[in-house]
Amino acid sequence: DTEVTQTPKHLVMGMTNKKSLKCEQHMGHRAMYWYKQKAKKPPELMFVYSYEKLSINESVPSRFSPECPNSSLLNLHLHALQPEDSALYLCASSPLSRAGEVNEQFFGPGTRLTVL
Amino acid sequence: QKEVEQDPGPLSVPEGAIVSLNCTYSNSAFQYFMWYRQYSRKGPELLMYTYSSGNKEDGRFTAQVDKSSKYISLFIRDSQPSDSATYLCAMGPGGNAGNMLTFGGGTRLMVKP
Numbered sequence: 001d002t003e004v005t006q007t008p009k010h011l012v013m014g015m016t017n018k019k020s021l022k023c024e025q026h027m028g029h030r031a032m033y034w035y036k037q038k039a040k041k042p043p044e045l046m047f048v049y050s051y052e053k054l055s056i057n058e059s060v061p062s063r064f065s066p067e068c069p070n071s072s073l074l075n076l077h078l079h080a081l082q083p084e085d086s087a088l089y090l091c092a093s094s095p096l097s098r099a100g101e102v103n104e105q106f107f108g109p110g111t112r113l114t115v116l
Numbered sequence: 117q118k119e120v121e122q123d124p125g126p127l128s129v130p131e132g133a134i135v136s137l138n139c140t141y142s143n144s145a146f147q148y149f150m151w152y153r154q155y156s157r158k159g160p161e162l163l164m165y166t167y168s169s170g171n172k173e174d175g176r177f178t179a180q181v182d183k184s185s186k187y188i189s190l191f192i193r194d195s196q197p198s199d200s201a202t203y204l205c206a207m208g209p210g211g212n213a214g215n216m217l218t219f220g221g222g223t224r225l226m227v228k229p
Contacts (some may be wrong), residue, residue, distance in 0.1 A: 006159075026221045043160065043204075053220075056216070104150055104162050108159050110158070
């Protein structure tokens with residue numbers, strides 16, 4: 001299995017809703033990522049998990065809450081979002097790099113989120 | 117000045133043409149370079165990954181890195197309409213920054229039949 005899967009494909013939510021995005025990979029990768037991508041822009045890094053521990057948080061508002069229950073799963077919990085949070089949310093995974101290396105990241109298809 | 121510059125296009129070419137996509141960067145710490153293809157409303161798909169200056173070939177795709185000029189290129193031979201997509205370059209420094217990637221803004225390519 002060489003792919004990253006994400007559910008749901010599309011999500012529409014109101015500003016008071018609580019929802020979760022899910023990501024799964026079975027490539028044995030121990031680094032997993034959440035990115036946000038607006039139209040015609042490159043992906044922006046939100047969070048990085050290494051060995052199921054949060055290693056990077058790019059100053060993301062607390063209304064986004066990541067969770068890594070095990071080495072194959074990554075969730076993003078959403079609460080009290082704003083309309084400007086509407087975007088494509090991408091999950092990625094990579095082998096964990098040895099010192100001095102950067103390993104290629106493999107992306108999922110994304111969840112298209114619309115906040116009303 | 118952005119760390120990674122990439123012409124947004126759109127770049128329009130006829131089918132069968134050779135396409136050249138380019139990125140320049142300012143951070144000499146970048147050591148690893150990737151090219152991703154992204155179709156509309158889909159996730160990025162890894163095309164090429166390289167960490168040394170020179171050329172790397174995979175089928176119709178050739179990635180070229182010139183670290184002295186801080187310039188990378190992706191060449192697509194015999195371009196097809198199915199190559200129409202946005203192409204993103206990405207690069208990382210290695211070291212303790214590990215898997216932090218910096219993306220270019222993407223170039224939109226249109227290959228016309």
